[in-house]
Amino acid sequence: MRTPAPAPVPTPSPTRTGAPPKSPEKLPLLALLALATAVFITSLTETLPAGLLPAMSADLGVSESAAGQTVTVYAIGTALTAIPLTAATARWRRKRLLLAAMAGFAAANTVTAVSDNYALTMAARFVAGVAAGLAWALLAGYARRMAPAHLQGKAIAIAMAGIPVALSLGVPAGTFLGKVLSWQVAFLVMTGLTVGLLAWIAALVPDHPGQEPGGAKTPMLRVLRVPGVTPVLLVTLVFVLAHTVLYTYIATYLDGLGMGGSTDLVLLVFGAASLVSIWVVGALIHRRLRALTLASVLLVGVAAAVLAVFSDTPALVYVAVTLWGLGWGGAPTLLQTAAGDASGGGAADAAQAMLVTLWNVAMAGGGVFGGVLLGLVGTASFPWTILLLLAPVLLVVFAARRHGFPAGNRL
Known part of the structure; x- marks a missing residue:
């Protein structure tokens, strides 16, 4: 998963766009x-x-650190365009907007697959990031509006299940395809899946109207003055940065350990552990938000320490990757929930939009920072860098006891 969706757009009143379908x-x-x-x-x-x-x-004739910027430019596309494009398309009907976003993915992945030019590949990845900004701003709210009030939480959980499936199955499968056939085939398979999804959406997903003019909006800067919001956003920025430094270059890192042939298996272990983490967080988050967040940071920190000291032992690398997945898998849910709780009802939409933007800023920063580290000091620096970044994250979570990551149950 990677990137969490903003809070749902409020259901508009049925005026000229027509009444939304009645919830089943x-x-x-x-x-x-x-x-x-x-x-x-x-x-x-x-x-x-x-x-x-x-x-x-x-194949693109560039260094691995330059190739890593394909993740960075995707995140930049999302970070720069998510808020303005979401505002610009707020009145679009939801099905039309979803089809447009997914068509953007089909086009971008096709160009990525057939391109042998680095600049063209980067442009395609930027377009994919723009499409992601539209999609993430839409999907959770769309799921919510499809369900009756008492099942809206479950509807969002079903829709967001695509994140752990991508981590646990998609990335390892894509890595395997890239190894057995070619990386271009992996991206073409993504195009095929998206074309099939476009037909699925057109046939079975109900339509809903967009937002009508006149809805209340909370200025972004005012959100930062709400107690607890700034600590959550700071933790999001630095925690995601720490994760992305290693995850973006995981294949290169494993190559340096002599485990390049096991990249798909390592990612499978990471994804499976992430699934466990998501399940645990989902079961306990209403009672243990603070404890789970602290555990998340500590687990990733311990994983980084193991990699820093014992990376010459393959079995311990797998142990570290398991701990990393257990710590990271539930982090998007924890941070999104903390932001919503801290901001309250009136500022929740603005806080979630800021969280998604900062998330992608951190993704872009992680790709750039990791590339610089790779070029200057090599992959062995990644675990130590993660440890340095996680120290202030842990301190902020500890300090935000009253607001941001409060102790006690969430009611």
Whole structure:
């Protein structure tokens, strides 16, 4: 998963765009699974290069650190355009907007697959990031509006299930395809999945109107004055940066350890551990938000320490990757929930939009920072860098006891 979706856009009053479809009494499972597939495609498109960097760099004629910027430019596309494009398309009907976003993914992944030019590949990845900004601003709210009030949480959970599936199955499968066939085939498979999804959405996903003019908006700077919001945003920025420094260059890092042939298996272990983490967080978050956040940071820190000291032992590398997945898998849910709790109802939309933007700023920064480290001091510096970055994250979470990451139950 990679990137969490902003809070849902409020359901508009039925005026000239027509009344939205009446919510069913039970969940429209096939429609929600289509949204989950859209989340899967957005998450996998973002992270797929992580397992394919050596082959991509060789074919594009650039260094591996330069190839790693394909993740960076994707995140930049999302960070720069998510808020303005979401505002510009707020009145679009939801189905039309979703189809447009997914068509953007199909086009961008096709160009990425057939391009042998680094600049063209980077442009395609930027377009994919723009499409992701539109999709992430839409998907959670779309799922919510499909469900009756008492099942809206479950509807969003089903739609967001695409994130762990992408981590646990998609990236390892794409890495395997890249190794057995070619990295271009992996991106073409993504195009094929997206074309099939476009037909699925057109046939089975209900339409809803966009937002009508006149809705109340919370200025972004005012959100930062709400107690607890700034600590959550700071933790998001630095924690995601720490994660991305290593994840973007995981194939290169493993090559340096002599484990390049096991990249797909390592990513599978990471993804499976992430699934466990998401399940645990989902079960306990209403009672243990603070404890789970501290555990998340500590687990990733311990994983980095193991990699820093014992990376010459393959078995301990797998242990570290398991701890990393256990710590990271639930982090998007924890941070998004903390931002929503801290901001309250009136500022929740603005806080979530800022969180998504900072998330992608950190993704872009991680790709750039990791590339610089790779060029200057090599991959052995990655675990130590993660440890240095996580120290202030842990301190901020500890300090934000009253607001941001409060102790006690969430009611």
